[in-house]
Amino acid sequence: MQIRFHLSVLILLAPLVQSCSDPLEVEDLLPFDPPRVYRVWWAEVEQCVGLKGDFDQIRWFTAEAMRVDGENAFGVWSPPSTIYLERFYTTSAPAVKHEMLHDLTGGAMPHSHPVFATCTTARLIESVDIGMRRLP
Secondary structure, three states: OHHHHHHHHHHHHHHHHHHOOOOOEEEOOEEOOOOOHHHHHHHHHHHHHOOOOOHHHOEEEEEOEEEEOOEEOOEEEEOOOEEEEEHHHOOOHHHHHHHHHHHHHOOOOOOOOHHHHHHHOHHHHHHOOOOOOOOO
């Protein structure tokens, strides 16, 4: 059973490993069903950024801890529509909305774009220095 889990994680993460020099490192990765409030947050981000997307297309995963390029990460968006969240941040509206914004824009906007501060309260997240990261 444990071997199957590790193999499935490797298969799942294979595109990520190919897309960047240092792969996403996760501890205790598990899929999860998003709580109902995520749909409310999605609608808020859609309205704020002026884009529409398909919430039901997103695959959601949670992990005990994550690192990207050797740095801690609270969340990671990976194309085409996969969101990884550190377990502690699954209830954080700013963290979840941040990754939703990546999904809505297809990763086209850098973190420095004003829409992150406007639509996800990113400044609050940055102020506690928890390392916002996104895979290329």
